[in-house]
Amino acid sequence: MRLGVIDVGSNAAQLLVVDARPGSAPLASYAFKRPTVLGTEIGRDGTMSTEGVRRVVRATTAVVARARSLDVAELYVFATSAVRDAANRDVIVRAVETATGLRPQFLSGEDEARLTYHAAHRWYGWSAGRLLLLDIGGGSMEIVLGRDAEPELAMSLPLGAGRMTRRFLTEDPPTERQLRKLTRHVREGLREAVERLRWEGAFDRAIATSKTFKQLARLAGAPPQSAGPFAKRALGVADLDHWLPELAAMTTAQRAALRGVSPARAGQVVAGAVVARTTMTALGVSTVDICPWALREGIMLHQLQTALSPTDPMALRTVRPMADGETWQRT
Incomplete structure (x- = not known):
């Protein structure tokens, strides 16, 4: 099929x-x-x-x-x-x-978080233990914690790289003041999530998905996409400490010339790096493994x-295939 x-x-x-x-x-x-x-x-x-x-x-x-x-x-x-x-x-x-x-x-932000976790959980398998998943999109960031097929905690926060760029980084390149304001905003936006995750307990492995994390990892020396999905990729806070000042000092056009940074995303990679670094630091994560599967694979797996098992209560009910001549409606 x-x-x-x-x-x-x-x-x-x-x-x-x-x-x-x-x-x-x-x-x-x-x-x-x-x-x-x-x-x-x-x-x-x-x-x-x-x-x-x-x-x-x-x-x-x-x-x-x-x-x-x-x-x-x-x-x-x-x-x-x-x-x-x-x-x-x-x-x-x-x-x-x-x-x-x-x-x-x-899909609601929580739906996106659950489905992305479902894909990552299947990729790494049961032996990975309890996973902490981070995903930075254009409008939102998802944070998920879980060990089993369904996550224990799934959150979606309005801290996406595009949204943060539009709101805070209005100059090209951004000013130090704008970067400080963005960092404070992300810390404040993470406060409740950090408290909830502390209450939930420790995780065994931190992983990240999304193009934001992938392009930051590529900047830090991770294998290119052409190396295939099974190539090992990771991103550390130390990598972000190195690259964030350099990215912030560049114009959008200069960033677009860097390896792994597409012209379409060059304008928001600085905000993405700020959100990634601030989140990883707040959650006590030094390094994340980059998972090649994300939301689209999660939808595939659920479908x-x-x-x-059409009667399985875990089956995805927010999207369904379109029959001939039918328009799509939420089920």
Whole structure:
């Protein structure tokens, strides 16, 4: 069965295709993306600009067309916080539905956290023990703790790299004052999460997902994406201590020339590094292992589980495949 997941985010609309079989790993057989680059298209009131809506529609249309050309049997389309939290999200959804015939679904921040944890837990296996998962997206950051298939604690905080860049790092390069204000804000935003995690107890392994962590690890010398998903990748606080001052002193154009930093993400990598370092320090994490699986793989795994055990209460109920001629609705 060929499954496809489309993730419409603040930087790109991305298609992941898996030729899935019961018991098999959801390793991608095909991946495709088109940029959205919404960082400057979201106003202070949370409204996405007309140009931003056009970018979302163009990118989503392109990846949906590619999915159809690949004969994807079941396609799941969802939008993360950049669209989900937009003040005019109904306008965006209608525009995408008109252009593609598909109505994107929204996962709550907690849903995203749970699904990302599900993928990471499957990647590392039971022997990894209790996992602490960090994921920095464009609009939100997810923190998850768990040992079993379902996490014990899943939190989503409005501390995404894009959101923090728009709010605090308004100059290019950012000023020292802006960086200090951002760091204080992240510490304050983490306070409740830190207290809850202290109460929950220790973890055995800290892991991170998301493009933010991957590009920071690449800067620190981790193998490139071409090395494949099984290459060992990690990121330490010491790496961030080294790179953060250098990144903050560069312009966006200069950062875009660095290894592993795409032009679409060069503007928010400084905020991502601040959020990563502040979070790791607050939680007592010196190093995180970079997990190649994340939200899209988590959705794939849940959909396979649903197909095999449709009455399983753990089955994902927030997205489902679209039948011929049907528009997407939340179930």
